Amino acid sequence: MSELWLSEDLHPYYRKSLKINKKLVDEQTEYQHLQVFETEFFGNTLVLDGIIQLTERDNIGYHEMITHIPMLAVKEPKRVLIVGGGDGGSLQQVLRYSSVEEAVVCELDQRVVDHSRKYFPAFGDPWVDPRANLLVRDAFGYLEENPGTFDVIISDTTDPIGMAERLFSDEFYNLMVRALKPGGAAATQCEQPFFDTSLIKTIYETSKRLSRHPAYYYAQIPTYPGGGIGFMYVSDTPWSNGLNKPYPAGVNNYLNPLMHQAAFALPEFFRRELYG
Amino acid sequence: MSELWLSEDLHPYYRKSLKINKKLVDEQTEYQHLQVFETEFFGNTLVLDGIIQLTERDNIGYHEMITHIPMLAVKEPKRVLIVGGGDGGSLQQVLRYSSVEEAVVCELDQRVVDHSRKYFPAFGDPWVDPRANLLVRDAFGYLEENPGTFDVIISDTTDPIGMAERLFSDEFYNLMVRALKPGGAAATQCEQPFFDTSLIKTIYETSKRLSRHPAYYYAQIPTYPGGGIGFMYVSDTPWSNGLNKPYPAGVNNYLNPLMHQAAFALPEFFRRELYG
Numbered sequence: 001m002s003e004l005w006l007s008e009d010l011h012p013y014y015r016k017s018l019k020i021n022k023k024l025v026d027e028q029t030e031y032q033h034l035q036v037f038e039t040e041f042f043g044n045t046l047v048l049d050g051i052i053q054l055t056e057r058d059n060i061g062y063h064e065m066i067t068h069i070p071m072l073a074v075k076e077p078k079r080v081l082i083v084g085g086g087d088g089g090s091l092q093q094v095l096r097y098s099s100v101e102e103a104v105v106c107e108l109d110q111r112v113v114d115h116s117r118k119y120f121p122a123f124g125d126p127w128v129d130p131r132a133n134l135l136v137r138d139a140f141g142y143l144e145e146n147p148g149t150f151d152v153i154i155s156d157t158t159d160p161i162g163m164a165e166r167l168f169s170d171e172f173y174n175l176m177v178r179a180l181k182p183g184g185a186a187a188t189q190c191e192q193p194f195f196d197t198s199l200i201k202t203i204y205e206t207s208k209r210l211s212r213h214p215a216y217y218y219a220q221i222p223t224y225p226g227g228g229i230g231f232m233y234v235s236d237t238p239w240s241n242g243l244n245k246p247y248p249a250g251v252n253n254y255l256n257p258l259m260h261q262a263a264f265a266l267p268e269f270f271r272r273e274l275y276g
Numbered sequence: 277m278s279e280l281w282l283s284e285d286l287h288p289y290y291r292k293s294l295k296i297n298k299k300l301v302d303e304q305t306e307y308q309h310l311q312v313f314e315t316e317f318f319g320n321t322l323v324l325d326g327i328i329q330l331t332e333r334d335n336i337g338y339h340e341m342i343t344h345i346p347m348l349a350v351k352e353p354k355r356v357l358i359v360g361g362g363d364g365g366s367l368q369q370v371l372r373y374s375s376v377e378e379a380v381v382c383e384l385d386q387r388v389v390d391h392s393r394k395y396f397p398a399f400g401d402p403w404v405d406p407r408a409n410l411l412v413r414d415a416f417g418y419l420e421e422n423p424g425t426f427d428v429i430i431s432d433t434t435d436p437i438g439m440a441e442r443l444f445s446d447e448f449y450n451l452m453v454r455a456l457k458p459g460g461a462a463a464t465q466c467e468q469p470f471f472d473t474s475l476i477k478t479i480y481e482t483s484k485r486l487s488r489h490p491a492y493y494y495a496q497i498p499t500y501p502g503g504g505i506g507f508m509y510v511s512d513t514p515w516s517n518g519l520n521k522p523y524p525a526g527v528n529n530y531l532n533p534l535m536h537q538a539a540f541a542l543p544e545f546f547r548r549e550l551y552g
Contacts, residue, residue, distance in 0.1 A: 005291065013317035014498070015281065015293040041289035041471075058470060061543060194334065194498045195317075220496070220504060220543065222290075222470045227503005228496060254543045262538030267337060267496065267530045 006037055006045065008052050010159060010225055011195055018042055018052070018223065024119060029111040031163065036119045042223055044119045046087060048112070048158055055223050056122060059089055061254035065219040065263060066231055067093035068255055070152045070185035072242025073235065077151035080104070081179065083139040083167065085156035086112030091126040094154070096248035103132050104150075106139040108163075140166070143175040151181055155188035160199070168199065170206050177210040177234060185235035192226045193218065193270045203232055204274055212236040216274060217263040219254065239264065282313055282321065284328050286435060286501055287471055294318055294328070294499065300395060305387040307439065312395045318499055320395045322363060324388070324434055331499050332398060335365055337530035341495040341539060342507055343369035344531055346428045346461035348518025349511065353427035356380070357455065359415040359443065361432035362388035364399040370430070371405050372524035379408050380426075382415040384439075416442070419451040426455055431464035436475065444475065446482050453486040453510060461511035468502045469494065469546045479508055480550055488512040492550060493539040495530065515540065 004020040018039045025036035035047040043056025054062065067090050071077050076099040082090050086107030094103045107113060113134065117125055126132055135142060153176055160168040167188075176186050191200055193216075200216065207214035211234045218230045233239050243260060266274065280296040294315045301312035311323040319332025330338065343366050347353050352375045358366050362383030370379045383389060389410065393401055402408055411418060429452055436444040443464075452462050467476055469492075476492065483490035487510045494506045509515050519536060542550065 007293075011317070013295040013315065015291075015295075017283075017291040017293070019289040019291075039289065041287070192498075194496075218496070220470075220494075220502075222468075222502030224503070226496075226498035227500070253545050256541075256544040256547060258541035259543060262541035265532075265534035265538035267535060268532040269529050271532060271534075 006039065006047065006052070008050060008225075010051055014195070014225060016223070016225065018045060018055070025115050027111065029109050031109045034109075034111055034115060036115055045223075046116065046119070049162065051159055051161075052223055053158065054087060054089060054120075056120065058221050058223050061219050062221050062229065063089040063093050064251060064253060064255045065217070066090060066154055066156055066187050066189065068247070068251060069217060069231070069233060069239055069242065069260070069263070070154065070187045070235065071097060072245045073185045073237050073239050074151050074183065078102070079150050081106065081150045081153045083153065083155045083157060083176075085154065087116040087120060088113070088123040088126050089120070090154050090156045091132055092123045093251070094152075095126050095129050095131060096250050098248070100131055105132065105134050106137060106142050107134065108136065108138055110136045140172070140175060143179045147178045148181055149179055151184045153180060153184070153186040155186065157189050159191070168203065173203070173206045173210055173234070180235075183235075183237050185233065185237055185239075188232045188234070190216065190230050190232040192224070192228065193230055193267065194226050197270065197273055200230065201274055207232055207234045210234065213238045215239055215264055216266060218266070219263060282315065282323065282328070284326060284501075286327055290471070290501060292499070292501065294321060294331070301391050303387065305385050307385045310385075310387055310391060312391055321499075322392065322395070325438065327435055327437075328499050329434065330363060330365060332396065334497050334499050337495050338497050338505065339365040339369050340527060340529060340531045341493070342366060342430055342432055342463050342465065344523070344527060345493060345507070345509060345515055345518065345536070345539070346430065346463045346511065347373060348521045349461045349513050349515050350427050350459065354378070355426050357382065357426045357429045359429065359431045359433060359452075361430065363392040363396060364389070364402050365396070366430050366432045367402040367408055368399045369527070370428075371402050371407060372526050374524070376407055381408065381410050382418050383410065383412060384414055386412045416448070416451060419455045423454050424457055427457055427460045429456060429460070429462040431462065433465050435467070444479065449479070449482045449486055449510070456511075459511075459513050461509065461513055461515075464508045464510070466492065466506045466508040468500070468504065469506055469543065470502050473546065473549055476506065477550055483508055483510045486510065489514045491515055491540055492542065494542070495539060
């Protein structure tokens with residue numbers, strides 16, 4: 001039998017492929033081409049417009065790092081907004097905090113939610129939690145309508161291609177920071193240090209204009225391009241305020257106190273480029 | 277014109293491909309299939325038996341981390357052995373220390389040395405340094421003949437496939453540790469935490485039997501499988517002894533004091549597996 005491979009062409013000079021056992025979903029939604037594959041080593045894998053979004057095997061590092069770094073930094077986070085994140089992985093982590101009263105997920109594509117509930121059971125179907133509030137809509141309008149509202153905002157989005165490009169813009173960062181409560185913290189999916197240096201630099205400059213303690217941090221995720229992904233922390237509260245806080249139950253895959261600190265260490269060439 | 281891609285099949289479930297501009301070398305040496313490609317983003321790339329060994333763009337992180345961690349830990353390293361490393365990248369880093377009197381490179385394949393001198397000029401042709409001593413031979417016999425000889429040993433090898441498999445064995449680690457001076461330190465190329473967990477665990481157990489302060493550490497290298505590679509530090513001297521030492525001139529690509537510490541932080545699932 002011939003082999004099936006899922007190949008991702010996000011960068012014109014670099015490709016990554018996962019071996020496929022079978023295709024589970026192949027659907028053109030209102031917004032994007034949505035596929036779910038069962039892969040050989042990484043388990044079920046969600047693919048949007050040809051780009052790997054998450055796999056069962058290595059998504060937890062991503063979700064722990066994009067959520068807990070801002071969640072731990074802020075004192076008693078009560079209201080949380082997740083932009084994108086229709087798969088539910090970030091929502092699961094946010095709801096681990098008993099202080100959380102409401103977690104709004106602003107996801108454009110209902111089909112991402114539907115298929116993820118079925119094919120990523122490890123997320124524990126967080127949507128049934130009464131504190132979860134799914135809004136199937138674009139985040140821009142929602143952010144505009146809700147200034148000064150959230151303790152934590154997590155921008156858990158696809159890559160800056162097509163409709164997601166706006167989520168990496170100056171305008172988005174402005175709206176996001178405006179929607180934070182004083183002292184609140186945001187974290188955004190912010191690309192690959194080796195490949196996307198100049199985009200990250202631009203976003204860092206924006207974040208510096210908008211907040212007192214922006215910082216870039218990194219997580220090792222083998223199925224992302226270059227084997228990892230970074231996040232921009234944007235806040236007037238230093239990320240290190242979260243360092244010695246106890247974790248809520250269930251945080252046990254990637255994050256630990258040493259990794260918390262280590263995530264903010266950057267390779268020298270990149271540190272120099274970003275921080276000068 | 278059709279596109280050329282270099283695809284690596286090291287793991288049966290995961291592939292990575294680099295876009296090729298042209299093939300520079302394609303030679304069956306006495307020991308292996310040696311290729312050099314000019315790639316679009318990563319520059320010249322050395323490939324042995326189909327496996328990417330190094331690229332001009334991202335090799336420096338690897339070479340800084342495999343060499344400086346043990347070099348800094350040991351007080352005034354004078355005699356250094358590099359096992360493999362015929363490309364010269366580790367040798368370049370080792371020779372940055374003015375304390376070094378002799379750096380022996382035990383490389384089986386003279387052709388790796390020859391082609392690397394031509395296609396990786398950034399290594400600065402370290403072979404012309406009078407302290408460099410290239411031995412074209414197998415490392416096992418050499419280690420056996422030289423007990424208690426080296427301040428630092430660096431095992432800079434290919435993956436544990438074919439002839440390199442022995443370099444990941446109990447026997448090799450025994451010989452390597454025996455060839456160290458008291459208090460000397462070794463670092464070995466030691467695979468991918470997400471993919472090769474059980475091999476790493478075995479090597480860690482061996483290292484624990486042979487030394488008082490073994491530790492696993494990691495570097496982000498986008499063109500390696502899963503985007504990074506780990507190293508086993510094996511020594512009776514703690515790695516942290518090197519933490520606040522000044523770097524020799526020229527160490528400025530990947531390593532910095534925060535990255536030095538961060539490299540030893542391990543994702544929680546892997547830390548639990550390795551250290552229990």
